[in-house]
Amino acid sequence: MQNRGLMREPATIHLGDIVEMRKPHACGTNRWTVLRTGADIRIQCTQCGRAVLMPRTQFVRALRTISHPEASAPPEQQP
Numbered sequence: 460m461q462n463r464g465l466m467r468e469p470a471t472i473h474l475g476d477i478v479e480m481r482k483p484h485a486c487g488t489n490r491w492t493v494l495r496t497g498a499d500i501r502i503q504c505t506q507c508g509r510a511v512l513m514p515r516t517q518f519v520r521a522l523r524t525i526s527h528p529e530a531s532a533p534p535e536q537q538p
């Protein structure tokens with residue numbers, strides 16, 4: 460029983476992630492930075508700085524891809 464109807468796998472979202480939405484923002488980019496996670500997701504447009512708060516369910520539906528910047532760059536080493 461893998462199929463549970465319309466339920467989708469919840470995306471793993473981290474602060475600072477760059478997300479790409481299905482529809483571009485009015486300013487022309489569709490890349491957003493995640494500012495807050497939880498029941499509501501706050502994202503900020505990387506180009507114009509506009510911040511938007513939306514329910515997680517709506518966010519997941521509008522979401523296209525998530526990239527984790529910290530995954531490609533090594534974490535800062537504290538001496």
Ligand SMILES: [Zn+2]
Pocket residue numbers: 484485486487488504505506507508509
């Ligand atoms: Zn924008």
